[in-house]
Amino acid sequence: MDQWWLWLVVAVAVVVIALGIVLAVRARSHGQVESAPEKPQVEPETSPPEAVAEPTPATPEIETPEPTAGRLVRLRERLARSKNSLGKGLLTLLSSDKLTDEEWEEIEDTLLAADVGVTDTTEIVDRLRERVKVLGSRTSSQVRALLQEELTTALGVEADRNLNTVTEDGPATVMVVGVNGAGKTTTCGKIARVLIADGNTVVMGAADTFRAAAADQLETWGTRVGAKVVRSHEGADPASVAFDAVKTAKDDQADVVLVDTAGRLQNKVGLMDELGKVKRVVEKHGPVCETLLVLDATTGQNGLQQAKVFTEVCDVTGVILTKLDGTAKGGIVIAVQRQLGVPVKLIGLGEGPDDLAPFEVESFVDALISVDEQ
Structure with missing residues (x-):
């Protein structure tokens, strides 16, 4: 009797445990179903937006340089x-x-x-x-x-201070020389404005290939006035660039080609070889009408020593004095002409694009000694 009772208790216990396990499993499954995230709603497909064409860059406005007269x-x-x-x-x-x-x-x-x-x-x-x-x-x-x-x-009032830009056949070639730091490339851009203001069409050759920024600088000046710039990679043969510039000017029937040369060479032999080569190559197209030497007026007598090297190695036909407005030593104009034997043809009066003026002796002297009577 006692043994039967014991088996009954064990059986009941087993049933209770089994029932508990079943209920627990069901509860867990039910909870997972309730906590499952809803599937995201799929947005209805739409057609992709039509491609919008990018606006064409505007052509830069061409400037009209200020007349040189006055x-x-x-x-x-x-x-x-x-x-x-x-x-x-x-x-x-x-x-x-x-x-x-x-x-x-x-x-x-x-x-x-x-x-x-x-x-x-x-x-x-x-x-x-x-x-x-x-x-x-x-x-x-x-x-x-x-x-x-x-x-x-x-x-000297008798000196010819006009830029020689008239030829019988083809464009007039103007070489611009001078030491770096005198504002040579900037002055080259301003010369283009002077020539364009006087009714000429201009092509510029970036033959200063030693300075990476020189060609970019020249191209900026050219873009502003519609002057084409012929350039090459840094370190390219300057004579080759000059040759291509003159050829382009001939093809375009331009009036003048400006050749901006390198000015970093301080050794006379090297300078002579470089400038001589550029000139010889250019002259395969025609004669060089002008060789303009750019001088910084603020360097005074020291600048004249560098200038003499250029007059010895190439046929300088005219001088351009820059930064004349920033110096109290206007007498440098006299020294340049008397010591170099070359007429000053243009003078820089400031940093503005049209602050390069044809040199007029009477007006300059009058301004020089009448300055306190303003």
Whole structure:
């Protein structure tokens, strides 16, 4: 009897345990079904948007350079702002009715300080002093008029300062030379504006292949005025670039081709070889009409020593003085012409694109010694 009861208890216990397991499994399955995430709704398919055509880049507007006539008139104002020592000093000294030996020495020192040069200063002062002595009684305005005549004579009014851009056949070739740092490439771009302002069509050759930025810089200038720029990769043969530029100018029937040459060569032999090669290759198309030397006016007498190297290795036909508005030494113009024997043809009056002006002796001298009368 006792044994039967024991088996009954065990059987009941087994049934309870089995029932519990079944209920637990069902509960777990039910919970997983309830917690399962809903499937995301699929958006109805739509047709892709139509492709929008990108706008065509606008053609850059071509600038019209300022006419060259009358540009030099602005020089008076620029020299006034630069506090030109030559004009101020001489006008102060010449305001005296009686000039003593000490005052004549001060006039001489003023001319020297203005970078006129020793030889030219001595000649100018000696001639001026002799004329004042012969004149006798005189006013400061009379003396100033005499000084103006002497400076004009020193600069030479008879020199041909026009850019030679007329040829019988094909474009006129203009080579631009000078040491780097004088603003040579920028000046080349400004020369293009001068020529275009005077009615010429221009092609520029980026033959300064030693500087990576030179060709980009030149192309920027050309784009602004519609001048085509012929260029090549950095380190390319400069003579080859110059040759292609002249050929392009001939094909396009352009009036002038400007060739911007490298200026980093300080060795005379190397410079002679490089520029000589460029010139020989260019002349296969026709003669070089102008070789323009770019000089920084602020370098004064030191710059003249570098300039002499260029005049010795190539036939320089004209000088362009840059940064003349930023120096109080306007007498450098006299020194350049007298020592190099080459006329100044263009002068840079500032950083603006049209601040390069044809050089006019009378206007320059008038501005130089009349600056305090603004």
